Amino acid sequence: MTSERPESPTVTIRPSTDEDVPAMLAIYRAYTSHGVGDLGGYVPTPFDIEDLKARRKNLKKHKLPHVVAVIDGMVAGYAYAVLFRKRPAYRFTVKHSIYVHPAHLGNGVGRALLPALVEACGQAGFRQMIGYIDSANEASRRLHEACGFRQVGYLPSVAYRFGAWCDSVMMQRSLGLGDSVGV
Numbered sequence: 001m002t003s004e005r006p007e008s009p010t011v012t013i014r015p016s017t018d019e020d021v022p023a024m025l026a027i028y029r030a031y032t033s034h035g036v037g038d039l040g041g042y043v044p045t046p047f048d049i050e051d052l053k054a055r056r057k058n059l060k061k062h063k064l065p066h067v068v069a070v071i072d073g074m075v076a077g078y079a080y081a082v083l084f085r086k087r088p089a090y091r092f093t094v095k096h097s098i099y100v101h102p103a104h105l106g107n108g109v110g111r112a113l114l115p116a117l118v119e120a121c122g123q124a125g126f127r128q129m130i131g132y133i134d135s136a137n138e139a140s141r142r143l144h145e146a147c148g149f150r151q152v153g154y155l156p157s158v159a160y161r162f163g164a165w166c167d168s169v170m171m172q173r174s175l176g177l178g179d180s181v182g183v
């Protein structure tokens with residue numbers, strides 16, 4: 001799948017491969033390396049290339065989409081879905097994550113990636129898709145709205161970063177036949 005905006009680079013979306021893992025990890029680390037402030041002695045487990053490869057393999061096994069956005073042959077972003085909850089009743093609902101390389105923000109990469117992930121999740125037979133977004137993350141909220149998500153929940157003070165409580169919004173959209181028929 002390829003998308004073009006005037007004056008923006010051509011973005012191609014495709015399923016991720018193991019070869020994409022170092023580039024995806026670099027993007028992930030760009031957003032997490034600044035930490036969240038004092039964790040009171042808690043040391044987060046480092047996340048490395050092998051962890052990400054194992055996660056990809058596991059998602060593939062469960063037919064959960066994991067896609068990358070490519071610009072000029074370089075990975076400019078990635079997005080994937082996991083099960084919303086592990087209990088069997090929730091098997092038709094996914095939650096997702098999306099990350100765009102800091103050098104490519106505002107270039108339409110998110111607008112190419114998220115619809116492709118939505119499409120892939122619908123094709124895989126999932127019926128509902130959920131994203132949790134920091135309430136201050138205007139770019140992500142707008143992107144999700146533009147891709148058919150609507151706010152279904154507001155979760156006050158669920159994160160603590162740099163000395164402040166932060167709220168999240170929960171945004172959801174249906175996929176395929178949604179809840180119009182049973183399974």
Ligand SMILES: CC(C)(COP(=O)(O)OP(=O)(O)OC[C@H]1O[C@@H](n2cnc3c(N)ncnc32)[C@H](O)[C@@H]1OP(=O)(O)O)[C@@H](O)C(=O)NCCC(=O)NCCS
Binds near residue numbers: 098106108137140142
């Ligand atoms: C959220 C994110 C994925 C958006 O990706 P992006 O490639 O920069 O977004 P796009 O250029 O495709 O723009 C998508 C929409 O977001 C909005 N947007 C983009 N940047 C914005 C900004 N800085 N402020 C406000 N809105 C913005 C625009 O309304 C745009 O809609 P349009 O297509 O009508 O113009 C990206 O900012 C990101 O990876 N952020 C860090 C990780 C993150 O927050 N992930 C989401 C967690 S839920």
